[in-house]
Amino acid sequence: MNGLTLNLDSEMVALLRQSGRPVADVAKELLAMELYRRGAISGGKAAEVLGLSRLEFIHHADQLDLPYFSMSNDEWREEAAWSEEL
Secondary structure: OOOOOOOHHHHHHHHHHHHOOOHHHHHHHHHHHHHHOOOOOOOHHHHHHHHHOOHHHHHHHHHHOOOOOOOOOOHHHHHHHHHHHH
């Protein structure tokens, strides 16, 4: 696995330490969640990176107000019509 070293100022490190978790873990979570939010990685990939099950990731994303499902209005209408047919 390749690694990356980040040079963060003491104020940023202090902010990351507020969670009580290792700074590297917090930074990894923030990066994964931001990549997911931007659509650069899937929810499944973000869950894998964070060592979470798909359901755990869905709950975690919900706690951060990140929608797990991202559909346009047309896509929602299609899904609703399809589910009504069932």
